[in-house]
Amino acid sequence: MTDIATYNFAYLDEQTKRMIRRAILKGIAIPGYQVPFASREMPMPYGWGTGGVQVTASIIGPDDVLKVIDQGADDTTNAVSIRAFFKKVANVAVTTETAKASIIQTRHRIPEHPLTAGQVLVYQVPIPEPLRFLEPRETETRKMHALEEYGLMHVKLYEDIARHGRIATTYAYPVKVEGRYVMDPSPTPKFDNPKMHRSPALQLFGAGREKRIYAVPPFTDVVSLDFEDHPFEVQTFDQPCALCAAESVYLDEVILDDHGGHMFVCSDTDHCEKRRDEGHRGHLAPQTMEPAQ
Amino acid sequence: MTDEPLLRVSALSKFYGSRVGCENVSFDLWPGEVLAVVGESGSGKTTLLNCLSTRLLPSSGTASYRMRDGQFRELYRMSEAERRFLMRTDWGFVHQNPADGLRMTVSAGANVGERLMAIGDRHYGKIRATAVDWLSRVEIDEDRIDDEPRAFSGGMRQRLQIARNLVTGPRLVFMDEPTGGLDVSVQARLLDLLRGLVTDLGLAAIVVTHDLAVARLLSQRMMVMKDGRVVESGLTDRVLDDPRAPYTQLLVSSILQV
Amino acid sequence: MPTPLVVSDVAKSFTMHLRDGIKLPVVAGVSFSIRAGECAVLGGPSGAGKSSILKMLYGNYAVDEGQIIVQHADGLIDLATASPRTVLAVRRQTIGYVSQFLRTVPRVSALDVVAEPLVERGEEREAAREKARALLAQLNLPEKLWALPPATFSGGEQQRVNIARGFITDHPVLLLDEPTASLDARNRDVAIALIAEKKAAGVALLGIFHDNDVREAVVDRIIDVTAFAAGKLAA
Numbered sequence: 172m173t174d175i176a177t178y179n180f181a182y183l184d185e186q187t188k189r190m191i192r193r194a195i196l197k198g199i200a201i202p203g204y205q206v207p208f209a210s211r212e213m214p215m216p217y218g219w220g221t222g223g224v225q226v227t228a229s230i231i232g233p234d235d236v237l238k239v240i241d242q243g244a245d246d247t248t249n250a251v252s253i254r255a256f257f258k259k260v261a262n263v264a265v266t267t268e269t270a271k272a273s274i275i276q277t278r279h280r281i282p283e284h285p286l287t288a289g290q291v292l293v294y295q296v297p298i299p300e301p302l303r304f305l306e307p308r309e310t311e312t313r314k315m316h317a318l319e320e321y322g323l324m325h326v327k328l329y330e331d332i333a334r335h336g337r338i339a340t341t342y343a344y345p346v347k348v349e350g351r352y353v354m355d356p357s358p359t360p361k362f363d364n365p366k367m368h369r370s371p372a373l374q375l376f377g378a379g380r381e382k383r384i385y386a387v388p389p390f391t392d393v394v395s396l397d398f399e400d401h402p403f404e405v406q407t408f409d410q411p412c413a414l415c416a417a418e419s420v421y422l423d424e425v426i427l428d429d430h431g432g433h434m435f436v437c438s439d440t441d442h443c444e445k446r447r448d449e450g451h452r453g454h455l456a457p458q459t460m461e462p463a464q
Numbered sequence: 465m466t467d468e469p470l471l472r473v474s475a476l477s478k479f480y481g482s483r484v485g486c487e488n489v490s491f492d493l494w495p496g497e498v499l500a501v502v503g504e505s506g507s508g509k510t511t512l513l514n515c516l517s518t519r520l521l522p523s524s525g526t527a528s529y530r531m532r533d534g535q536f537r538e539l540y541r542m543s544e545a546e547r548r549f550l551m552r553t554d555w556g557f558v559h560q561n562p563a564d565g566l567r568m569t570v571s572a573g574a575n576v577g578e579r580l581m582a583i584g585d586r587h588y589g590k591i592r593a594t595a596v597d598w599l600s601r602v603e604i605d606e607d608r609i610d611d612e613p614r615a616f617s618g619g620m621r622q623r624l625q626i627a628r629n630l631v632t633g634p635r636l637v638f639m640d641e642p643t644g645g646l647d648v649s650v651q652a653r654l655l656d657l658l659r660g661l662v663t664d665l666g667l668a669a670i671v672v673t674h675d676l677a678v679a680r681l682l683s684q685r686m687m688v689m690k691d692g693r694v695v696e697s698g699l700t701d702r703v704l705d706d707p708r709a710p711y712t713q714l715l716v717s718s719i720l721q722v
Numbered sequence: 723m724p725t726p727l728v729v730s731d732v733a734k735s736f737t738m739h740l741r742d743g744i745k746l747p748v749v750a751g752v753s754f755s756i757r758a759g760e761c762a763v764l765g766g767p768s769g770a771g772k773s774s775i776l777k778m779l780y781g782n783y784a785v786d787e788g789q790i791i792v793q794h795a796d797g798l799i800d801l802a803t804a805s806p807r808t809v810l811a812v813r814r815q816t817i818g819y820v821s822q823f824l825r826t827v828p829r830v831s832a833l834d835v836v837a838e839p840l841v842e843r844g845e846e847r848e849a850a851r852e853k854a855r856a857l858l859a860q861l862n863l864p865e866k867l868w869a870l871p872p873a874t875f876s877g878g879e880q881q882r883v884n885i886a887r888g889f890i891t892d893h894p895v896l897l898l899d900e901p902t903a904s905l906d907a908r909n910r911d912v913a914i915a916l917i918a919e920k921k922a923a924g925v926a927l928l929g930i931f932h933d934n935d936v937r938e939a940v941v942d943r944i945i946d947v948t949a950f951a952a953g954k955l956a957a
Contacts, residue, residue, distance in 0.1 A: 305567065318545045322552075322582025326567070326574045329581065332588050333571055333610050398588040494807060652828045659827065681827065685806050699781055699806040706783040710739030717740060 198386035203348030221379030223295035243438035476525030556629030732788030750952030820888030898929030
């Protein structure tokens, strides 16, 4: 009754970490291929990033600096709890600064600050199978990956254009990795897809409930699928961030009151703060520094 | 007219344990020829069709197909990738239940366009134009192109399934009771459509049916199966007008005259 | 005169498996030949096997014994043993058949029903339709019917479509199974004229005609089918 239970470094036992590292290595060797792994029960519910947490736990070392973001923010529940978790079970340094982190675990965003060689981006993935919604049979989708039968992926994009006049998929936009495997980039906005292409950072993807790990090694081709007459394009915003005036970044809409008041701000909180520290000011910056959650 | 068959089937057998699926079936099929396989439920005709279309591997026997380059390839020695490629380019498979052959939750246009996208077409406008053309050929109004087949009648679904199969210009189409489960008037329209398409496109087809009227209207040749074996084969009108085997006589005499 | 069709010692019976396998003999020892440019008529009472003989010649009935030699594509074919594929080729190129009844296909227009045999032989669809129009006009089928499927036509109208379909090609052998059965006098005369044209063109014709006037008008030779009766021997 004197002490709380002591955990192995980074919570998982060493055998489990080895097993997961083997899956990661295989994923790196076959970019975009979904490697099955024996996902463990974690002290958090599925959907809270158990896949990403297991990947992070398996690669993290005492000297690493960890950043955790949820939809680009360092200060939301999911990000805060995972950061606290690793602080406790691995006693590692944590940061909110993209440039200072060696490992960034993310839910649904890629930081605005360009990643560099040596950094690892760990994605939390809910559904790793991009073909799932059109072909529910796992036996069949695996065969389609194996035989490189990806016509179905374009069926989805065709449907978008037929219904909306353009490719309306805005997140989890399918990509082809190194000219071979079609991959779900996790529900990141398609705005972030170009950042995956030839990124100097290692990108790892963990799906805990689905028991799949996949990877994009540094400097790998990641091409968003499209049609010749409907080429891939990212979202554009017709106004800059209301707080830091940044342009060409991904913005979230924040509701300010019950009367339709709203503003668009950087979804990457670290990026936004950095810019404000540097003196950039958006048109709503003074009066609404901390919008209510 | 070529002097070589499109498909050569020799001593094909399929056993399920000790039970016979089909046994010792041999025939040649030439380009442009429609072969009807008739028999009652459990006669092995569907097993045969599934073996021929490589959806099922036979226990013994061979089937070779003349590829577009003129070379015969042994179907059961092909890799799965090759077989699946054949299946979505040079072959078609029309299921009795259109839901088995269609994607019910994507639009009619996408159903038709899928094969084109599967072989690498990446131009939305061209894919859509081809889909429009094929929908009209199977008598589906262009303004239904963005509707899901869930909203279609049985006859329309079946016509859509046919368009989906024919869009890549296959040379061989397998059909499993293509008019089963449809109203008589809808059947007639579908049969007529099929007959026209088969003639216009010079398709070879293997049609499994228990309906002798369907066989008579669509096919030039016929095989009658019972208990997994072919009991009689020949020209369709010869088999129907002068049935020789006891079982064929029973089948023919069981037709209701209208 | 060339002899495109030679029948020798052909026998036919039906085995009724559903009736304890009793054997119904139809004909035996059928032997005759047809020369180009002549119209032979099968004679004999109903049930003598006239229709069965025609159907064997067309591959519609199987043949128990004997040979049916036809000159086809620069060679000789025995229809009694030919493969289905060969029989189909013979039907396409060499032997035409005009039956009593028109087997109609839903939704195909009368014009296309008539043009179809030519299209199957590789003729352009429009050229085939042009010939079909000419024939249908010759047979006095009202032009307003041409675009309609013949399923709802009267017996005489269907028969005229059938005749046009049978006569449109230049098959060297033509089998006629009571083609004039339901025609009025005027159209019977047209049919007679058509048969005469075929004869002049060197076609070998073999027919069954119950109508005496037509038979008298076209016949060169009567083949008495009762000579081939097999009924008395078996059963």
